[in-house]
Amino acid sequence: MDSFFEQVYEVVRQIPEGRVASYGQVARLVGAPRKARFVGFAMHASPGMGGGIPCHRVVFKDGSLATGFAFGGPNIQKEMLLDEGISFRDETHVDMEACRWEA
């Protein structure tokens, strides 16, 4: 199954704990900087942590979460990120400047 999704999963899987990456960032790593939307769609269809896909570490470029489409609420993802050591500048934005994943 070498589909676009698998490439995204492979990259997302490499995101270490306490780090976050934007959709566009992952998209660029897979060689598709314009397909950021599909990266998000891949996350939606991803098996989640059970499949080794920490989709909660993938956030918007601003550091905001996928409000309305997260695991049951952006609050959940926020808790997960906090649990991994991610810093939040406010209720809806992650401290990207400090937790930005560096490939």
Next chain:
DNA sequence: CTTATGACTATGA
């Protein structure tokens, strides 16, 4: 071929 839709991003108010 033309529209519509989408876990996005950039730009402008």
Next chain:
DNA sequence: TTCATAGCCATAA
């Protein structure tokens, strides 16, 4: 800073 709009690419109808 937050909200709104436009542009982007891939898939479906």
